[in-house]
Amino acid sequence: MPTLQDVAEKAGVSTATVSKVLSNTPYFTEKTRRKVMHAVEELGYAPNLPARALSGGKTHIIAVTFPYVYEAIFTDPLVLRILEGIETECTQRGYNILLSTPLLSADGPDEHYLNLIRSGYVEGVIAIDNVPLASAFEPVKKRGIPGVVLGYHTGDYFVRSDxxxxxxxxxxxxxxxxxxxxxxxxxxxxxxxxxxxxxxxxxxxxxxxxxxxxxxxxxxxxxxxxxxxxxxxxxxxxxxxxxxxxxxxxxxxxxxxxxxxxxxxxxxxxxxxxxxxxxxxxxxxxxxxxxxxxQAPEMGRASARMLFEVLDNKKPAPIHVPTHLVIRQSAAPPV
Amino acid sequence: MPTLQDVAEKAGVSTATVSKVLSNTPYFTEKTRRKVMHAVEELGYAPNLPARALSGGKTHIIAVTFPYVYEAIFTDPLVLRILEGIETECTQRGYNILLSTPLLSADGPDEHYLNLIRSGYVEGVIAIDNVPLASAFEPVKKRGIPGVVLGYHTGDYFVRSDxxxxxxxxxxxxxxxxxxxxxxxxxxxxxxxxxxxxxxxxxxxxxxxxxxxxxxxxxxxxxxxxxxxxxxxxxxxxxxxxxxxxxxxxxxxxxxxxxxxxxxxxxxxxxxxxxxxxxxxxxxxxxxxxxxxxQAPEMGRASARMLFEVLDNKKPAPIHVPTHLVIRQSAAPPV
DNA sequence: AAGCAATAGTTTATGGCTTAACTTCTTTAA
DNA sequence: TTAAAGAAGTTAAGCCATAAACTATTGCTT
The missing domain is CATH 3.40.50.2300 (Response regulator)
Structure with a gap:
């Protein structure tokens, strides 16, 4: 895999310059920009995300958690539609989705989930948190990771269906x-x-x-x-x-x-x-x-957008996604 | 967040030793092991995965791709069941699942997907690849990333429903x-x-x-x-x-x-x-x-297991997951 | 023409972990 | 008793990208 180094050499500049060009930090000429971009193309370079994460803290990964508390998760069509909405927003912003299904028990989430939260991979969390019994959001809060709750658990930021x-x-x-x-x-x-x-x-x-x-x-x-x-x-x-x-x-x-x-x-x-x-x-x-x-997809989209605002240090207001009555043919006036 | 460094200091050993203990590389005494583990507990240490990835190449992330070629993906219940199976196996092995929905067109997958594949995040890929028109597996192969195809696209390793x-x-x-x-x-x-x-x-x-x-x-x-x-x-x-x-x-x-x-x-x-x-x-x-x-969950599990074998440098044989006839009440002898 | 600010680019430290190479200490065999 | 082998640790060199600090160049003001 080509590295920044390789690009820098090929373009005849320093790695710092390449980094600047790619992250659009000011102070380079159009000419160097072209040289750099050309080298990037030639080599098929893509930034090494672990390295970027280690260095700058931006992992470009958000975790979507849905708790594994009853069988419904993997058969509930809503989950998939929500995911669809989240996916749309994340892809647009170059973010990746890490799927997480914490096993919630009385003494908190399972070890694997905890490790994920502590791993440094997760830049933000969208927690689908609907059951009162337990929350996957606690450890996230504790670690100070930006998060949005999709449901009724208390968090500073949340999206709910109305x-x-x-x-x-x-x-x-x-x-x-x-x-x-x-x-x-x-x-x-x-x-x-x-x-x-x-x-x-x-x-x-x-x-x-x-x-x-x-x-x-x-x-x-x-x-x-x-x-x-x-x-x-x-x-x-x-x-x-x-x-x-x-x-x-x-x-x-x-x-x-x-x-x-x-x-x-x-x-x-x-x-x-x-x-x-x-x-x-x-x-x-x-x-x-x-x-x-x-409107599950819209809930997904709204929560992702909200998370990105939080990541931008804004303080988004809660969102209640409106519901729609779908009139078909199973209801009629009484006889 | 506590680092290896912190653990090493607390335990009174070098970082290398801590690393060895945690990864179970030989040559340390039971005594040091206990010292280290104790420090780990105390600090609530969890390894920084980006750092580990950068250093050792093991990201502990596998990507599951399902191509976004027709509406069905986010409404197809099979997808979720497959995911369920994959999840089970991955969690067991401490792996995380990155969801990816490449947009396949005539001139290949979209840029975001390509970047992901080149990002260094992905240790292995399970590609749900069922449509003949295009494959999300090409770029994976090209990069030399271990992968398993769930479906009919050609790859060295695959799982199919029979x-x-x-x-x-x-x-x-x-x-x-x-x-x-x-x-x-x-x-x-x-x-x-x-x-x-x-x-x-x-x-x-x-x-x-x-x-x-x-x-x-x-x-x-x-x-x-x-x-x-x-x-x-x-x-x-x-x-x-x-x-x-x-x-x-x-x-x-x-x-x-x-x-x-x-x-x-x-x-x-x-x-x-x-x-x-x-x-x-x-x-x-x-x-x-x-x-x-x-048996979608089994297909998911089988493909994950197969991927882990590939990651262990084995050469697993293709798997055809058997189907089951489910007899209910919509079929009867003709009148 | 001098002085200064802004621009363009480079050098280098840093992030947290792994691992090869090395040192020290303990066993074991001859 | 001594050399060699093996065990237990340590040191230090990466992995790749970022960003702060620095140098060099250009442009503008007076």
Whole structure:
């Protein structure tokens, strides 16, 4: 691999000059610039990043962490979409993405993760931090590494999906269609901050419409299709007058729809069922699912942009990425 | 951040000794080992990876590339499962994963990717390389960086899904159920090597059963649910005696099932429809999809293990990861 | 024309680690 | 007893790029 040295020799200047030209530090002539660039081209030179990192502290690596606390990480389509957004911004700025999946337990993250954080590789961190139980962000803060949290853990800088307004939009939509007997299929709130906020949004919408949110029938699943099916079975048999089911993710909605179909109820003519997330499959489900789009790629992009601001010593304000109600065909007025 | 220097001073030995102890190079006593380890603990020392990389060439970073050639990358669940497998192996060995999504065009990969490959960061590469049009592996080879291809591009070392046997298993299953009028919903072969091999497997199974594979009705979609629906519509209207549809991915199968339902045909009683991939949704679709599991996590793990062998100067043999036929409820004997 | 500032470039120390070469000390064998 | 081998450490030379400190040149002001 050619080094700065080689370039300098070929161009007939010192390494310092080459370094200046490449980093665009002032004080060189157009002529030397051309000489240097020419040598760079000829040799196919690219800066040695470890050396640059050692010398200047800029590693051009940011770590994206998503905690390995439940199976969902590697099957959750949101993760990939978020990554997509982060990737876009990072590539633009010449940064590389290091993937990190800390194993969070009661006594903190695993050793490998800790070593990474201490390794000097990581110039900044985007932590996808959504579960209250543990945070991968602690060690980052401790080391003084610039970081942005994507989720609800406390950090100075964070990006969140506007879960409250997501819940609000959905509940408003359902209420607007005329439903009043509404069942909620959720998951235990303590497991996910975001769920708490979505429910909060729904509560506001419900109360604005004069409904007591706490009186609405509820059941807790675990995000899976099967749990959605079970919850739907439970709610629909216990509260026979329910005309709409709001599910806190798409997969449970799909399970609920399956149950409805089995019971011979047509969605949406006979029962309204909606989801949350807008996973890739949602649009081509039968019926196509009315749901909430969290704009995962935009969350990724926003968090990356925020991180770069922090790296530039700015103090960016928190961002709440707006949600979008995606109206398809699983919701209709009650009969 | 504490350095080797600090550890050496605290332990009362030279930096070289500390380095030896940490890298387990022979010639030190148990006593010094304990002194050193104690100092390491006290200071919370972790090696500076850029420095180590600069000095010893070992960066402890492997790059995983998946080419950004069509929309699928960031929505394809397989990618994430593969990543999962790679992650498992890498973490075990103290390696970090750098995510890279080269933009492949006619005149080669983009500049950012090239810079990464030349940057000295990358100790090894796992290239998810499935499209014939272009390869992200070229520049890796050129630089002499150890690499493993996950897919069909030529490299000395590669891991592949055993697509031929996947196709064979599926066709055998369908034939075994008694179907003879079988429609195939595929995608243009030139776009994906793996498709070519799956079809080849099907051909073998068909011919072994005395069927002329070329005579079977076929239609090409583009992997999407909608295209599956269209292809099904086309095939079923054109060839009214079809009793089974084999789709080359699950999403198209789901589209096909939707079409069948719309036409009032029950799956599987009235029509058999199967997919390929076993995406997370497949098991909870209605009906649950009979499909082929490619064992993506295992492919990831295998490729990582192979890469580590290459890094150890071994010459691992190619691996064909076996496929599994997942029998659910979308296939039944013809009526 | 002198003096000074700005420009253009070079020299060199530095960052943290590894490793080859070297020194010192302990074993072991003849 | 002594030489040679082996073990346990140390010294110091890199690895490559950056940036502070320095020299040399040019341009401008008065």
């Amino acid at each position: 879960d409250v307004s997501g819940g609000l939009q959905m509940m408003n939509h359902i209420l607007g269609l005329g439903h009043r007997k509404i069942g909620i299929i959720s998951v235990p709130e303590v497991l996910h901050f975001s769920i708490y906020h979505r429910l909060e949004g729904m509560r506001r919408a419900a109360e604005r419409a004069g409904l007591n949110f706490d009186d609405l029938p509820k059941a807790n699943g675990d995000f899976s299709v099967n749990s959605g099916e079970k919850c739907a079975a439970q709610l629909l048999s216990e509260y026979r007058d329910i005309t709409a089911l709001i599910c806190l993710n798409d997969r449970m909605a799909m399970g609920a729809i399956r149950h409805a179909h089995e019971k011979g109820r047509h969605v949406p003519d006979n029962l309204t069922i909606v989801g949350y997330d807008d996973i890739p499959m949602a649009g081509s489900f039968e019926p196509p699912l009315t749901t909430i789009d969290q | 697509d031929v046997s996947g196709g064979l298993q599926m066709m055998n299953h369908i034939l075994g159920l008694g179907h003879r009028k079988i429609g195939i919903i595929s995608v243009p072969e030139v776009l994906h090597f793996s498709i070519y091999h799956r079809l080849e497997g099907m051909r073998r199974a068909a011919e072994r059963a005395g069927l002329n594979f070329d005579d079977l009705p076929k239609a090409n979609g583009d992997f999407s649910v909608n295209s599956g629906e269209k292809c099904a519509a086309q095939l079923l209207s054109e060839y009214r005696d079809i009793t089974a549809l084999i789709c080359l991915n699950d999403r198209m199968a789901m589209g096909a099932i939707r079409h069948a339902h719309e036409k009032g045909r029950h799956v599987p009683d009235n029509l058999t429809i199967v997919g390929y991939d076993d995406i997370p949704m497949a098991g909870s679709f209605e009906p649950p999809l009979t499909t082929i599991d490619q």
